[in-house]
Amino acid sequence: xxxxxxxxxxxxxxxxxxxxxxxxxxxxxxxxxxxxxxxxxxxxxxxxxxxxxxxxxxxxxxxxxxxxxxxxxxxxxxxxxxxxxxxxxxxxxxxxxxxxxxxxxxxxxxxxxxxxxxxxxxxxxxxxxxxxxxxxxxxxxxxxxxxxxxxxxxxxxxxxxxxxxxxxxxxxxxxxxxxxxxxxxxxxxxxxxxxxxxxxxxxxxxxxxxxxxxxxxxxxxxxxxxxxxxxxxxxxxxxxxxxxxxxxxxxxxxxxxxxxxxxxxxxxxxxxxxxxxxxxxxxxxxxxxxxxxxxxxxxxxxxxxxxxxxxxxxxxxxxxxxxxxxxxxxxxxxxxxxxxxxxxxxxxxxxxxxxxxxxxxxxxxxxxxxxxxx
Numbered sequence: 001x002x003x004x005x006x007x008x009x010x011x012x013x014x015x016x017x018x019x020x021x022x023x024x025x026x027x028x029x030x031x032x033x034x035x036x037x038x039x040x041x042x043x044x045x046x047x048x049x050x051x052x053x054x055x056x057x058x059x060x061x062x063x064x065x066x067x068x069x070x071x072x073x074x075x076x077x078x079x080x081x082x083x084x085x086x087x088x089x090x091x092x093x094x095x096x097x098x099x100x101x102x103x104x105x106x107x108x109x110x111x112x113x114x115x116x117x118x119x120x121x122x123x124x125x126x127x128x129x130x131x132x133x134x135x136x137x138x139x140x141x142x143x144x145x146x147x148x149x150x151x152x153x154x155x156x157x158x159x160x161x162x163x164x165x166x167x168x169x170x171x172x173x174x175x176x177x178x179x180x181x182x183x184x185x186x187x188x189x190x191x192x193x194x195x196x197x198x199x200x201x202x203x204x205x206x207x208x209x210x211x212x213x214x215x216x217x218x219x220x221x222x223x224x225x226x227x228x229x230x231x232x233x234x235x236x237x238x239x240x241x242x243x244x245x246x247x248x249x250x251x252x253x254x255x256x257x258x259x260x261x262x263x264x265x266x267x268x269x270x271x272x273x274x275x276x277x278x279x280x281x282x283x284x285x286x287x288x289x290x291x292x293x294x295x296x297x298x299x300x301x302x303x304x305x306x307x308x309x310x311x312x313x314x315x316x317x318x319x320x321x322x323x324x325x326x327x328x329x330x331x332x333x334x335x336x337x338x339x340x341x342x343x344x345x346x347x348x349x350x351x352x353x354x355x356x357x358x359x360x361x362x363x364x365x366x367x368x369x370x371x372x373x374x
Contacts (some may be wrong), residue, residue: 029049069093216241
């Protein structure tokens, strides 16, 4: 199976409600979709969101990185030579992790199809059913309480509460939600870098003193403030999870060396794809550090790849935050991973199992990237 072309398209899916964090407000998934064509007629699918405030990637940078740097060298390569392909993707240019992730996902999809097996089985196997939490966007307290009750009534057993806007209000938000759903769902806080280290300690101690158990607090301080992460970790009982501070394997090693975080959040778009995400999980495993598998605002194309990886490394990836498809008004993907509220199940189809994606808007590619499918 040889790569003969790479195509790009835009995918737009409205969200059920606006997605609000301390960093941004988003009303729809607007992602770049990658389709890698082969001489056998097989197509591999990948996807990348523009998350400029986190990864620095925009739609324009993702598209140009793929069509001018990443895609041209891949044409003519054998899908069986996966390591050579991933090396080519990772060395094509600096940074641009979302673009690299999208292409790596598509190629891993093809690799699974080549071997006639679901991707997770080739990566290590595991139970093909996982359970995700769901994000509760930062809003007025009464709105967050209502959203939390609705999520629990729909079967979600873990809620990720967005905070980080106003520390006093954040504390009241969590207290109100705990009063409404305490004992029915795990509560996870995500400050999205919105607090200082001292603010984080103050807020978490106030919640702990109030008898509110928290499963974790995610990225309470700025991404580069590793000393701040350690400061928080040393002073609270709540497990501290690094997200924006943990882009790839090198950052994970540094976090472990400095004992700055209890949990690592792995996201394909930060890591630059499946190859580095696997390394992150394996490094964490060697040091006895648990991980979460997370996502940006992505549809069930790239989130499916994250599910496969989470299943294959389930001993280390003990928490799942793959609610992107559940936040969308519809699923544009035909086939593949099944997202049913909190329950996510992987079929026995080869690769990612994706047969088609509806509603794509084609993006023009250079001649060097076009093959039989272009």
